[in-house]
Amino acid sequence: MTGATSLPGPLGLDDPFRLVEAAVLAHAAAALPPDAPERLVLGEGAPARLDVARFRAALRSDDPRTQRLAALATALGLTDAETAAVALAVRVEDDLLVGRILAGLQAPVGGSRPTLGLLQALFAGLGQAAPAALVAGRAVATGLLQRLDPERPLPEQAVAVPTALVLALEGHAAPPAGVADVDEALPLPPSRLAEAAERARSLVGALAVRAGHRRDALAAAAAVARAQGARPVLVADLATPGLGPWLLLAGAVPLVERRLGPGERLALAPPPGHAGPVLACTGPVGIVTGPDGPAPSWRLGPVPEGERAALWQAAVGGGAALGHRHGPARIHEIGRIARQAASGRAVTAEDLHRASLDGDAGGLSVHAQLLPEWIADGALVVPDRIRDELGLILARCRLREALGRGLGVAATTRLGPGVRCLFLGPPGTGKTLAAGWLAARLGLPLYRVDMASVVSKYIGETERHLAELLALAEAAEVVLLFDEADALFGKRTDVRHSTDRYANAQTNYLLQRIESYDGVVVLASNSRDRFDEAMQRRLDVLVEFPLPGPTERRALWVAHLGEAHALTAAELNKLATHCDLAGGHVRNAVLGAAVLAAGQRPIGWGDVERALALEYRKVGKVLPRSLAAGPR
Numbered sequence: 001m002t003g004a005t006s007l008p009g010p011l012g013l014d015d016p017f018r019l020v021e022a023a024v025l026a027h028a029a030a031a032l033p034p035d036a037p038e039r040l041v042l043g044e045g046a047p048a049r050l051d052v053a054r055f056r057a058a059l060r061s062d063d064p065r066t067q068r069l070a071a072l073a074t075a076l077g078l079t080d081a082e083t084a085a086v087a088l089a090v091r092v093e094d095d096l097l098v099g100r101i102l103a104g105l106q107a108p109v110g111g112s113r114p115t116l117g118l119l120q121a122l123f124a125g126l127g128q129a130a131p132a133a134l135v136a137g138r139a140v141a142t143g144l145l146q147r148l149d150p151e152r153p154l155p156e157q158a159v160a161v162p163t164a165l166v167l168a169l170e171g172h173a174a175p176p177a178g179v180a181d182v183d184e185a186l187p188l189p190p191s192r193l194a195e196a197a198e199r200a201r202s203l204v205g206a207l208a209v210r211a212g213h214r215r216d217a218l219a220a221a222a223a224v225a226r227a228q229g230a231r232p233v234l235v236a237d238l239a240t241p242g243l244g245p246w247l248l249l250a251g252a253v254p255l256v257e258r259r260l261g262p263g264e265r266l267a268l269a270p271p272p273g274h275a276g277p278v279l280a281c282t283g284p285v286g287i288v289t290g291p292d293g294p295a296p297s298w299r300l301g302p303v304p305e306g307e308r309a310a311l312w313q314a315a316v317g318g319g320a321a322l323g324h325r326h327g328p329a330r331i332h333e334i335g336r337i338a339r340q341a342a343s344g345r346a347v348t349a350e351d352l353h354r355a356s357l358d359g360d361a362g363g364l365s366v367h368a369q370l371l372p373e374w375i376a377d378g379a380l381v382v383p384d385r386i387r388d389e390l391g392l393i394l395a396r397c398r399l400r401e402a403l404g405r406g407l408g409v410a411a412t413t414r415l416g417p418g419v420r421c422l423f424l425g426p427p428g429t430g431k432t433l434a435a436g437w438l439a440a441r442l443g444l445p446l447y448r449v450d451m452a453s454v455v456s457k458y459i460g461e462t463e464r465h466l467a468e469l470l471a472l473a474e475a476a477e478v479v480l481l482f483d484e485a486d487a488l489f490g491k492r493t494d495v496r497h498s499t500d501r502y503a504n505a506q507t508n509y510l511l512q513r514i515e516s517y518d519g520v521v522v523l524a525s526n527s528r529d530r531f532d533e534a535m536q537r538r539l540d541v542l543v544e545f546p547l548p549g550p551t552e553r554r555a556l557w558v559a560h561l562g563e564a565h566a567l568t569a570a571e572l573n574k575l576a577t578h579c580d581l582a583g584g585h586v587r588n589a590v591l592g593a594a595v596l597a598a599g600q601r602p603i604g605w606g607d608v609e610r611a612l613a614l615e616y617r618k619v620g621k622v623l624p625r626s627l628a629a630g631p632r
Contacts, residue, residue, distance in 0.1 A: 016058040016066055020088040021098055023050045023122050028101050052080055052126045059083070068169050068249060072144070075248050076273050081129035082139040085119050089145065089161040090169055109156050113148065117155030131155050142273035143242035162242040168249035176246055178236040182255060186219040186328050187314045189307035192300070193223055199298055200227035206268040206290025208280045211300040212475030215329035217281035218257065220300055224279060225253040232279075244273025255279045260286020261464025262509060268295060283471045302417070302518075303327060305401065316347040322356065324444065324477045325401065325417065357445050364476055367454055367469040368447035371481075375436040381555045381583060382430055382545065389543050390434055393421055394441050396540065397520050418517045420538065422485075422531070423524045425545030428584025431524040432483060434545070439479040444520070447473065448481045455488070462488075463509050474518040485523035486530035489514070511535055548583060550576045556583050560590040566602040578626040579612065581619075589615045 059070045073083040092099045092113055099112030106115055116131035123129040131154035139145040144165060148158040164176030175181060199207065211217035225232035231252040238254060247254060253276055258266050265287045268278045280288045288295040302325050311328055312321035315335025337355035338347045357372050400417040423431040439446035454465045473480045482488065489510055515538045548556060554576030592611030593603045613623045
């Protein structure tokens with residue numbers, strides 16, 4: 001107990017923490033017999049109750065820890081008794097001796113942390129020190145003081161200051177559990193930084209920062225906090241005890257990250273004691289509310305073309321860049337993967353293109369499958385009319401940012417950069433191949449939507465999954481393929497059952513969301529009749545893929561067989577004339593013939609005939625006699 005004699009001055013009146021300690025020592029000494037030698041150590045002659053004037057004078061000290069306590073007491077509106085209780089609870093965490101003295105004073109009821117009954121005895125002179133007043137006060141309400149034994153009678157309940165707050169008062173602003181510093185090192189373009197500064201100047205209450213990629217939203221929200229001179233921290237739960245006082249001590253602004261579905265709500269309730277803003281990092285849909293109602297939204301648009309070059313420079317440290325509408329997060333991700341692949345050499349555009357295929361596109365693989373195959377120009381065998389229409393789609397995709405320049409107001413109203421295509425035709429006519437060809441020409445990854453991960457039997461889940469999918473696809477700049485799209489975008493029906501009403505509501509949402517989609521999307525289906533007229537109106541391009549004619553069928557056989565065959569020109573002509581299968585079936589037949597040849601010899605007519613017989617049987621047909629009879 002030698003540490004008790006080191007008080008500055010007779011009672012430590014220049015330090016509120018030591019002053020409350022002196023009151024504890026005097027209270028302990030008063031409980032001893034007059035001749036007890038411990039009185040010399042415990043401070044004989046000190047008042048057993050804390051004097052309000054002396055305590056307030058001590059709070060005006062220029063000691064940093066005292067200044068933090070005083071500022072916290074002012075900001076939270078603490079009473080003198082609450083402030084003294086906090087000071088004593090912090091002192092217990094600092095000095096083992098103080099805790100031992102408290103344990104001796106409170107035995108057998110209390111432990112080493114002060115009870116409400118002891119606080120009343122020590123600080124009655126400060127006013128409002130009764131247990132009920134302390135429990136109902138701001139210190140407990142904000143979590144600065146935590147009740148450890150709420151089931152005990154009030155006088156026996158112990159209180160403590162959370163460890164993170166003790167450290168913060170000491171000047172160590174380590175985050176509490178569930179709180180993390182935002183160390184997002186994502187370079188932001190000047191226009192976004194300027195917008196963040198503007199938002200910071202006018203920000204009061206809550207703000208929803210919306211972006212397709214979570215890192216874009218997080219970096220922009222952190223920029224808003226830093227523009228206010230605050231420390232951005234990511235908070236898992238705004239109701240974390242003591243969070244408000246910690247934010248005050250750390251000079252921090254809380255960021256909440258939550259992906260919302262259509263119609264979902266996120267209520268941003270500021271932690272008790274926090275009077276500053278709260279920022280939500282979320283996607284493009286959902287409702288965010290603050291204390292005063294709906295929170296304003298900052299929707300992060302595409303980076304201006306002139307600023308993207310600087311982002312690429314920062315990402316790869318060279319002149320290579322992709323000419324796509326990537327955001328800062330996606331550019332940083334592709335650049336990181338490309339630098340790793342380059343292994344010290346200069347990053348090339350080919351490295352960046354491969355990196356765009358290798359990356360996870362911000363989590364897009366949860367709902368879609370990457371189709372990484374490069375579709376060569378010769379692999380797409382379609383009539384000239386179809387190739388011309390695909391060429392027009394390609395041109396529109398390349399011009400989508402500048403398409404409205406010079407046009408009239410009627411044309412540019414509601415004109416977005418999205419391109420929506422519908423590919424119609426029987427199975428195997430090349431719809432998926434054409435989507436891959438388009439993606440290859442654009443230099444973008446092609447992702448085919450996994451319907452099993454999008455469609456859900458639970459009400460609202462399909463819309464939620466689709467909203468997340470489209471937001472991620474917009475941020476990643478990919479070509480999105482909905483194969484068998486009529487499963488999602490089918491016709492609305494007359495309402496006869498409650499399920500019909502829900503199905504129609506789901507279709508309505510999908511129609512609206514696909515119209516506002518900011519990227520390139522291809523819907524593929526076997527029939528035009530399965531789509532609602534409203535859906536067809538929202539499409540930019542509709543391409544109908546017919547079954548191939550003799551000329552296309554011959555080109556298909558040649559393109560698939562390559563050089564590893566022994567068929568004559570007459571045999572190829574016979575296949576083109578009499579085999580009425582589409583390109584997908586031709587591919588299956590060639591692969592089957594290759595299995596029969598087993599790489600031991602070139603593919604011959606007999607191999608093709610056997611493979612064709614199996615393919616015809618698969619589609620419920622019989623091999624034509626002209627092919628079964630063999631070549632002539």
